[in-house]
Amino acid sequence: MPQFSYKARRRSGEVVEGVLDAADRSAALLQIERLGLFPVAVDAARGGAVAADRTPRTKGDWKALLPPTLREAMGRKRKPKLQELATFTQQLANLLNSGMPLTVALNSMTHLETKGISADVSRELRQDVMEGRSLSDSMTKQPRIFSDLYVNMVRAGESSGALVEVLRRMAEHFERFAEVQSKFTSALVYPAFVAVVGIAIMFFFMTYMLPKFMSIFQGMNVQLPLVTQILVSVSDVFAGYWWLMLLVIIAAIVLFRRFQSTPGGRRRLDQWKMSMPIFGKVIKLNLFGQFARTLSTLLENGVPVLTALKITEQIISNVVVKEAIAKTREEVTDGKTIAQPLARSRIFPQLMVDLVKIGEDTGDVPGALKSVADTYENELGIALRVLTNLIEPTLIVVMALGVGFLLLSVLSAMFAITSNISR
Secondary structure, three states, X not given: OOEEEEEEEOOOOOEEEEEEEOOOHHHXXXXXXXXXXXXXXXXXXXXXXXXXXXXXXXXXXXXXXXXXHHHHHHHOOOOOOHHHHHHHHHHHHHHHHOOOOHHHHHHHHXXXXXXXXXXXXXXXXXXXXXXXXXXXXXXXXXOOOOOHHHHHHHXXXXXXXXXXXXXXXXXXXXXXXHHHHHHXXXXXXXXXXXXXXXXXXXXXXXXXXXXXXXXXXXXXXXXXXXXXXXXXXXXXXXXXXXXXXXXXXXXXXXXXXXXXXXXXXXXXXXXXXXXXXXXXXXXXXXXXXXXXXXXXHXXXXXXXXXXXXXXXXXXXXXXXHHHHHHHHHHHHHOOOOOHHHHHHOOOOOHHHHHHHHHHHHHOOHHHHHHHHHHHHHHHHHHHHHHHHXXXXXXXXXXXXXXXXXXXXXXXXXXHHHHHHHHO
């Protein structure tokens, strides 16, 4: 049987070397991990039957035969969804909680099916940890998968020795946010589908069906009713100038995106979103709940308050709220509490400020922020239900008016023809 020489680290950090018999390099790595060691380098011993190879063989070796540009494009990982990240995190926490060493747990993760996160991610993390890096440092090499929030929480868990608990809290955190996203999607998918189908039907009727009806009516030399004449004029515009309308829509989209890409334009749009009737309340509840939940999770897991505020600022997408968090962070640097700058921003509601102040007085700011997040997430669920119940009948009424106008126009023309024939 081939022999392998190895260099590994004990949990204390001490470096040890040795030689062992194994069928191949993967089996040698597994034996080393079972000894409670962290492999650093494993090579075939001199005179052994296996050639030295520091790179583990995997099924992905065929990618090395591809051109560099194509290999780089294939290797680019997409950003996982929140639920996918929650599943990955929960699986890792369960494996570590069972008593597995980190490298063994990461090796097992390569065999677990986690939608959206490939086995290569776990494989690369395991390789880095085997080379002596911490898990958090290894995750910084994959920013599309692991955000600053994720990395800092893992680092805090490593420092406190409570990595499993931190991973479980993080999985719960991502699941909550995924649930909020799902509520948004559920509230908007059906109304959007009805609107798109309705517009498509009306466009098809006015550009294809209506001209056929009008050719019959016009051949009878009958004075068409006013409502029919209006519909015919609109139909002529759609049929004859659809390309111009398409160009206008494209130009409007381009101009809107340019305006949105400027700092001033982005700020004005975000401010307008928060001030909209009905929709504005939903947006603000989501933003405040996201702020409170993220900051609570970070502080609860030992991340310093300034770092936690900075990470929370990066996660929030609304520029107005971002600026308020940045101002809060500057004032906290000066030694002030969180509640005072939050109140002076005039962005965050008084309920949040009061609860944070109580949390500071009692020494439990994460608990206070968690209560705030629970409150706003519950209110968000109610607001989304109200919004859905309002949008659906509104769309039905609008579509009914549109279809009714079409029917009235056609039937009015038919009645005019019938009355002309009866004379």
